Amino acid sequence: MDIVVRPKILVVGAGFAGVECVRRLERKLGPDEADLALVTPFSYQLYLPLLPQVASGVLTPQSIAVSLRRSRKYRTRIIPGGAIGVDVKAKVCVVRKITGEVVNERYDQIVLAPGSVTRTFDIPGLADNARGMKTLAEAAYIRDHVISQLDIADASQDEAERASRLQFVVVGGGYAGTETAACLQRLTHNAIKRYPRLDPKQIKWHLIDIAPKLMPELGDKLGRSALDIMRRRGVDVSLGVSIDKAGPEEVTFTDGRVIPTRTLIWTAGVAASPLIATLGAETVKGRLAVTSEMCLPGHDGVFALGDAAAVPDEAKDVEGAVCPPTAQHAMRQGKHVADNVIASLRGQRMTPYIHKDLGLVVDLGGLDAVSKPLGVELRGVPALIAARGYHWSALRTNVAKARVATNWVLNSLAGDDFVRTGFQARTPATLRDFEYTNAYLTPEQIRKRVEAG
Incomplete structure (x- = not known):
């Protein structure tokens, strides 16, 4: 009897790109054509653009964590784990499961969508x-941390301690940093009314970025509008400035200022997942160099x-231009790469990915926002x-849409709450702890594992 082995x-990655790819593969591939597997430490897709609203308490964490197991047709x-190395010659992906067990996953076709991690620099004390x-864990942690600073400052008799706990520093004047500073500033502005022993003037938010403009991708006019909104709220926005060194109780800026603070939020860009470095292939600014068909x-x-x-x-009619790391590109690339995977399995022609940017939307909390849809x-x-409207429509399930809409309505009617969960009060909370950036293997370690079988 002949045994037919289906390609695997x-x-x-279960981000926008990975999930859209899997969903399309499931719809377009017959059960007998291929076996599908997804490597992810969490069984949900995170809607990343709404994280600042989770940190500020406008949305609950569950509302933007869309379960991967809701569909009964899911095959x-x-x-459950993270990919820590890939041997493209042997066609093996090394996975560390959430139990700590390390296993070799063999494949016939692999789609790498591990996403990105927070980009850091060699700044003393930053890590x-x-x-x-x-x-999601970082957003939940930051919310607890910010509220705890108000609680501790309210109970403290030390003016110096109060000053350091009531100052907050956000680094990164892009989309993520600006929204994070805006949403959390609004949270503390509303919360201070419940702390009669604290002077509202002592609360100070700092937003800094080494770039000369705030959110330059929006253009000069909208960028200035966002800057005016932030400064009108009392946020100290410093451009052309970064961090010189970071300590547990103070941060030194590159312009010489020393800010007493217990809160440093770093959103100064992203870098490709360290998984990419394990392939030993050509990269472009850390991102894997691929063709227009998204093939290596x-x-x-x-x-x-x-x-x-x-x-x-x-x-874009620009030589060497690459797609920016945005959700809209990732979602569309996921669908397109699935079509190319199917085409390669069926011996058909693959097509290049082409998508015109639809613009950016920025929700600054309350009634403040700046957007540039379709220019x-x-x-x-x-x-x-x-x-x-864009974020709501981009959510993948009707359940997620209902939860987010309900949260928005409830927050607009009832206002913010200032509950501190305390779930992570005793756990490590560095960038490495949240994003597991020190978990990856070297190409030599991968090769030894594969050879050992």
């Missing part, structure tokens, strides 16, 4: 004292997309409608 397609095998805004040159059956891949931007500049309520 392994997708790494993809979920491998040990900064917090990111890249994971010289290696059949290896695809990469999203934040971890330098996908050529064919919609149209919006401010205030129209911009807020565009921002929330």
